[in-house]
Amino acid sequence: MAGTQDLGGGVRSVRVPIPDNPLGHTLVYVVDTDRGPALIDTGWDDPAAWDTLVEGLAECGTAVGEIHGVVITHHHPDHHGLSGKVREASGAWIAMHEADTAIVRRTRSAEPERWFTYMAAKLTAAGAPEEHVAPLRAARRRNLPGLNPALPDREIVPGELLPLPGRRLRAIWTPGHTPGHVCLHLEEAHPAGLPGNGRLFSGDHVLPEITPHIGLYEDPDDATVTDPLGDYLDSLERVARLAPAEILPAHQHAFTDAGSRVDALLAHHESRLTGLLALLSTPLTAWQLAERMEWNRPWEQIPYGSRNIAVSEAESHLRRLVKLGRAEVVSGSDPVTYVAV
Numbered sequence: 561m562a563g564t565q566d567l568g569g570g571v572r573s574v575r576v577p578i579p580d581n582p583l584g585h586t587l588v589y590v591v592d593t594d595r596g597p598a599l600i601d602t603g604w605d606d607p608a609a610w611d612t613l614v615e616g617l618a619e620c621g622t623a624v625g626e627i628h629g630v631v632i633t634h635h636h637p638d639h640h641g642l643s644g645k646v647r648e649a650s651g652a653w654i655a656m657h658e659a660d661t662a663i664v665r666r667t668r669s670a671e672p673e674r675w676f677t678y679m680a681a682k683l684t685a686a687g688a689p690e691e692h693v694a695p696l697r698a699a700r701r702r703n704l705p706g707l708n709p710a711l712p713d714r715e716i717v718p719g720e721l722l723p724l725p726g727r728r729l730r731a732i733w734t735p736g737h738t739p740g741h742v743c744l745h746l747e748e749a750h751p752a753g754l755p756g757n758g759r760l761f762s763g764d765h766v767l768p769e770i771t772p773h774i775g776l777y778e779d780p781d782d783a784t785v786t787d788p789l790g791d792y793l794d795s796l797e798r799v800a801r802l803a804p805a806e807i808l809p810a811h812q813h814a815f816t817d818a819g820s821r822v823d824a825l826l827a828h829h830e831s832r833l834t835g836l837l838a839l840l841s842t843p844l845t846a847w848q849l850a851e852r853m854e855w856n857r858p859w860e861q862i863p864y865g866s867r868n869i870a871v872s873e874a875e876s877h878l879r880r881l882v883k884l885g886r887a888e889v890v891s892g893s894d895p896v897t898y899v900a901v
Contacts, residue, residue, distance in 0.1 A: 563575030563585070563616070564616045564619045564620055567589075567751075567808065567814065568751030568752060569746075569748065569750075569751035569759075570591065570592035570727075571589060571590070571591055571592070571746070571759070571808070572589070572590045572620045573587045573588065573589050573590070573808070574587070574588045574589075574590065574612070574613060574616030574617065574619075574620065575587060575588075575612070575616070576588050576602075576603030576604070576609050576612050576613050576616070576642075577603075577604075577606075577608055577609055577612055578603070578604050578606075578609070578638045579604060579606050579608065579609070581638070583638070583770075583811050584811075585603075585811070586601060586603045586604065586638045586639060586810055586811065587601075587808070587809065587810050587811060587812075588600070588601050588602055588603050588613060588616070589601070589761060589808060590616075590617065590620050590622065591724065591727060591729070591746075592727075593628070593629075593724040593725050593726050593727050594725035594726035595628050595724075595725045595726075596622070596626050596627070596628045597617075597620075597622045597626055597627055597628070598627065598628060598629040598630065598631060598652075598722075598724050599627055599629070599630045599631070599646065599652075600631050600632075600633065600744060600761050601631075601632060601633055601639040601640070601763070601810055602630060602632075602639070602640065602641065602642035602643045602645075602646055603638065603639075603641060603642050604637055604638045604641040604642070605637060605641035605642050605644075605645070606641070609641070609642060610642060610645060613642060613646075624646055624649040624650055625649055625650050626650065627646055627649075627650040627652045628650070628651075628652050628653075629652050629653050629654075629655065629722075629723065629724065630643050630646055630647065630652050630653070630654045630655070631655050631716070631722055631729070631744060632654060632655065632656040632660070632712065632716075633741060633742055633743070633744070633761065633762075633763030633764070633765075633810060634656075634657075634660050634737060634738040634740060634741040634742070634763055634764065635656065635660040635661075635663050635664050635709065635738060635740070636738065636764070637709065638810075639763065639764075639810060640656070640664070640709055640710065641709070643709070643710045643712075644709070644710030647710060653713050653714050654710055654712040654713055654714065655712060655713075655714035655715065655716045655722065656712040656714075656715070656716055656740065657715070657716045657718070657731075657733065657740030657741070657742050658715050658716075658740060659735070659738075659739035659740030660738055660739065660740030660741070661711070661712050661715065661740065662740075662779075663738070663739070663740070663777055664709050664710075664711060664712065665711065666779065667708075667709060668708055668709065668711060674780070676696045676697070678780045679696050679868070680693050680696040680697055683696070683847070683868065683871065684895065685895055685896060686845055686846035686847050686871050686874075686875060686895060686896075687845025687846060687847035687848055687895040687896075687897075688847045688871065689847075692864075692867065695864070716731045716740075716742050717731060718731050718732065718733035718742070719731065719732075719733075722744070727746070727748070728746065728747040728748055729744050729745070729746050729747075730744070730745045730747055731743075731744060731745075732744070732745050732760075732798065732799070732802070733795075734763075734765045734792075734795035734796075734798065734799065735788070735791040735792070735795055736765070736772070736774055736788055736789070736791045736792020736793075736795050736796075737763070737764045737765060737772045737773065737774060737792065738777055739777055739786075739788070739791075741763055741764070741765055741795075742763070743760055743761060743762050743763060743765050743766075743799060744760070744761040744763075745757075745758060745759075745760050745761075745802060745804065746758045746759045746760070746761070750805040750806060754805040754806055754816060755805060756803050756804050756805030756806070756816075756818075757802055757803050757804055757805065758804055758805060759804055759805060759806045759807070759808055760799065760802060760804035760806070760807050760808065760818065761808050761809075761810075762799070762807045762808065762809045762810070763809070763810045764809075764810055764811070765792075765795065765796075765799065766796070766799055766807055766809065766818065766821055766822065766825070767809045767810075767811055767812055768807075768809060768812050768813060768815040768821065769812055770811065770812065771825060771828055771829075772792075773869060773873060774788050774789050774792050774873055774876045774877075775788065775869060775872030775873050775875075775876055776788060776872045776875060776876055785879065786879070787876075787879050787880060787883050788876045788879075789829065789876045789877055789879065789880040790879075790880055790883060792829075793826060793829060796822045796825055796826060797822070797826075799818060799822060800818060800819050800822040800823075802818070803818065803819065804818050807821070832853075832877065833877060833880065833881060833884075833886070835854075836849065836853070836877055836878075836881065837881065837886055837887065837900045838900075839852050839853075840881075840887055840898055840899050840900040841899075841900055842899070843890045843893065843897035843898065843899040844897055844898060844899075845895050845896065845897050845898075846871055846874045846875040846878060846896075846898075847871055847874075847895075848897075849874045849877075849878065849898070850867070850870045850871045850873070850874040853870070853873075853874060855870060878898050881898070881900075882898070885901060886900065886901055887899065887900050887901055888901050
């Protein structure tokens with residue numbers, strides 16, 4: 561049996577597995593509408609995941625062919641991976657925020673060689689040692705997962721209701737985890753009568769026990785210096801102001817008291833920024849900072865790909881500190897080093 565749950569009010573969830581990932585699964589939500597069911601996210605593009613989604617939809621009393629719309633919270637492959645297969649099987653539309661659609665378009669059109677070259681340059685600039693960068697220069701023919709994601713055919717416009725007849729599902733733009741991440745506010749009374757303003761499908765923006773990764777998603781052809789952590793913190797406060805009765809996240813489990821969880825996440829990042837300032841009493845590169853940051857395991861045990869993600873997260877925190885005037889780039893440093901002000 562697929563792991564399905566009836567959440568009341570015409571909303572069900574299906575636990576779709578993520579292969580070889582400690583998160584375990586993505587919660588795909590099935591929302592009844594007057595035109596048939598719609599999905600919020602779809603899960604990873606993997607045969608076992610597809611079989612689980614098909615089985616889960618059957619347990620929910622429907623089928624893939626009945627889906628008329630797919631609403632994607634963000635472009636990551638554990639959310640958007642199966643969207644193309646759902647569209648092929650049903651003719652459903654796929655909706656995504658334009659900022660993440662731009663990433664999908666870039667991913668589909670870019671040669672893997674270009675991505676490897678860009679990553680090698682970014683990591684070198686961040687102070688990564690040559691032995692870490694070398695494999696990126698050597699492995700350019702290797703296929704990476706998620707290099708041909710489905711191109712969405714509808715745009716999610718922040719503040720507008722999604723085209724789901726009979727439902728009030730409003731898009732809330734919550735950049736940070738990705739530039740085009742959206743939460744989806746179901747502006748309907750909670751089916752169990754819980755106090756608060758409806759329910760919020762939170763994607764990866766607010767999870768009950770995990771702090772989402774905040775990294776960099778940049779266009780190699782665009783020199784704009786982004787501040788994803790600043791975007792994320794602002795987005796968190798937007799969610800707190802909504803005061804939903806319940807949050808339905810894309811991983812783990814549903815939970816209440818959104819305000820307390822937002823406060824905990826804000827406190828976590830403030831504490832982390834303060835801790836990083838102490839480390840920056842002497843100049844450090846983004847790589848050196850990542851080596852010294854606290855992760856869920858010692859740096860020596862962090863695998864290759866996860867180290868790239870860790871460096872990206874370190875850099876997003878460094879950018880925030882620079883923007884706040886609490887750290888600065890050391891003039892003339894190469895690779896670039898940062899120091900507390």
